[in-house]
Amino acid sequence: MDGLTIQEAADTTGWSARMLRYVERAGLVSPERTPAGYRIYGAAELQRLRTLKELLAHFDVALSDVAFAARLETDMDLRAAVQTWLRAQAVRPEHVGPDDWLRFEQLKHQRLLEVV
Amino acid sequence: MDGLTIQEAADTTGWSARMLRYVERAGLVSPERTPAGYRIYGAAELQRLRTLKELLAHFDVALSDVAFAARLETDMDLRAAVQTWLRAQAVRPEHVGPDDWLRFEQLKHQRLLEVV
């Protein structure tokens, strides 16, 4: 078989075996399994684990943040809603008319198409 | 003065006064202050609070998630890094060459330009 066991993967990536299971449960890196249920980490998974580690350390980000970003990536409705909310905030209040927010729904669906 | 005090804002938005201070500390809705330091919520803030409440409830999202999305919106470097990581995952492993991830840096800066 071509792949590392969880402990070997832990050793070469700097995560602990415990954390590899945790990362998997968070839905971020899910290795294949042998028929017996053993995790086998291939080159792709190992690389993802290393870059994930960099990402978290370099930007001081939480696993749940990355998981949420993944959700944003797939749930277009959520993505549009969040972005619309944020954009409305970014605008300076002075320039915002009292009914500008009424465009929420239009903006949302417009952005849903343009952003993908 | 044209604006509601924190308790009035709480009453009309469904948040508690306590939570309005908390939301502010999370950097999501920051009302102006009177010279004496009293928070004054204008129409814009009230609407943001209502839509934020909808957002959290409807999508079962945490305040910290929205805060992270805001960070993604402004920190382009973080945004590019996260998106690159996610994209690499989205690709089916079978089609991924062992050195595809080496394009990380190029992808990152390319996306940095294209995504804004």
Added chain:
DNA sequence: CGAACCTTATCACGCTCGTGTCAAGGTTCA
């Protein structure tokens, strides 16, 4: 002035995150 508000700071509480460790049991392989 005094009631009714506002401010920040603090204690509390249950829940989740990130992490380790340990237990009970299955798998691999020399």
Added chain:
DNA sequence: TGAACCTTGACACGAGCGTGATAAGGTTCG
């Protein structure tokens, strides 16, 4: 066969989240 791995599940624990309550003190306004 037996040592060395793997699995899931659990207890633990400090830190932070979401939320309320309460205290000590300043502000507003009839």
